[in-house]
Every structure is written in structure tokens, then in C-alpha cells.
Amino acid sequence: MKRKIRTYGDPVLRQRAQLVPEVTESLCRLADDLLETMYAARGLGLAAQQVGETCALCVVDVPAELDVEEEGGPRLNPDVIMPLTLFNPVIRHESPVKISCEEGCLSFPDVHVSIRRSAEVTVDYVDREGHAGELIAKGLLARAIQHELDHLGAVLLVDRMSPVKKISLSGQLKKLKKETLEELGA
Numbered sequence: 341m342k343r344k345i346r347t348y349g350d351p352v353l354r355q356r357a358q359l360v361p362e363v364t365e366s367l368c369r370l371a372d373d374l375l376e377t378m379y380a381a382r383g384l385g386l387a388a389q390q391v392g393e394t395c396a397l398c399v400v401d402v403p404a405e406l407d408v409e410e411e412g413g414p415r416l417n418p419d420v421i422m423p424l425t426l427f428n429p430v431i432r433h434e435s436p437v438k439i440s441c442e443e444g445c446l447s448f449p450d451v452h453v454s455i456r457r458s459a460e461v462t463v464d465y466v467d468r469e470g471h472a473g474e475l476i477a478k479g480l481l482a483r484a485i486q487h488e489l490d491h492l493g494a495v496l497l498v499d500r501m502s503p504v505k506k507i508s509l510s511g512q513l514k515k516l517k518k519e520t521l522e523e524l525g526a
């Protein structure tokens with residue numbers, strides 16, 4: 341089922357995710373909802389808070405043509421099977437090499453900001469079957485995973501952008517927050 345995507349200003353985006361004690365059927369259905377919602381919005385990832393839930397769950401799907409260093413180049417993560425459904429994901433290791441790149445977020449429509457993130461991360465997680473897994477992600481996949489883990493920790497794009505960028509976007513952010521709160525009836 342496609343869900344409504346929560347936008348900036350919605351308090352649920354500022355709630356930290358709770359660890360999932362056990363992967364249940366209903367949590368797998370929630371993962372399916374996240375995927376459906378993400379694909380419909382043409383996103384590369386989505387975290388539970390973005391549909392109003394607060395369990396530690398996110399999904400990521402970087403299409404093969406974007407999983408490259410440069411156009412037409414070899415896949416960066418040929419062994420990672422997408423889409424990824426990650427319960428209780430934790431970054432165990434991140435490379436000291438950081439890369440700045442433009443990033444967007446489905447909870448911030450039309451906002452794109454340059455954010456520095458590690459080029460490679462190692463992530464521990466629990467899969468749909470309840471099994472512990474580990475994956476190494478590079479490039480855009482590493483970026484998408486770091487973005488979704490930020491959501492689970494209640495960290496948003498606004499917290500990562502430079503103060504200068506935040507000032508230049510302040511009107512747009514204020515407007516978005518106001519619209520969100522109006523919609524919530526707050």
C-alpha cells in the first residue's frame with residue numbers, strides 16, 4: 341500500500357527509531373509499503389519515519405545505471421542485491437574518505453543540497469528473514485544508506501547543510517514547514 345510521505349515540519353521526522361526486537365509479518369508489510377511509496381515517488385531510499393512509523397527500518401534501491409562511478413562504468417556494488425530492506429541498520433565502519441555531492445530527500449520536495457559523506461560504509465543489519473547481515477556499500481549506495489540512517493536517528497537534510505545554504509533556503513524551508521503543519525492541523 342502506498343503511504344503518504346511525511347514532510348519537513350512533521351514531528352514524526354524528529355523521533356528516533358526504535359530497534360525492532362523481531363522481524364514480524366506486519367513489519368515486512370511495512371517494508372513493502374515503504375518500497376511501493378519510494379518507487380511511486382521515484383526515490384532511492386525511504387525510512388520508516390517518512391511514512392509516520394518509528395521502527396528502525398529503511399529501504400534502499402539504487403538502480404544499476406546509477407550504481408557506477410561514472411556513466412557507462414562498471415557497477416560499484418555488483419554483489420549487493422537490491423532493493424535492500426534493512427532492519428536495525430548500524431554503520432560499523434565508514435571510510436575516512438569523504439565526498440561532497442548534491443542530495444535530495446522526499447521529505448524536502450525541491451530541495452537539493454551538497455552534503456559531505458563517507459565514500460564507503462560497512463553496515464550491519466537484520467534482513468526480512470530475521471537473519472543478521474553485513475554489507476559494504478560504495479558510491480551513491482553508500483550515500484543513500486547514510487541518508488536513510490540519518491532519518492532513523494532523526495537527523496534531517498537541514499541538519500547537514502552548510503549554514504550559508506540554510507540561510508539561502510530559509511524562505512523555502514519555512515514555507516514547507518508551514519504547509520506541513522497546516523496539513524496536520526497543528
Ligand SMILES: [Zn+2]
Pocket residue numbers: 444445446447487491
Ligand atoms: Zn530523506
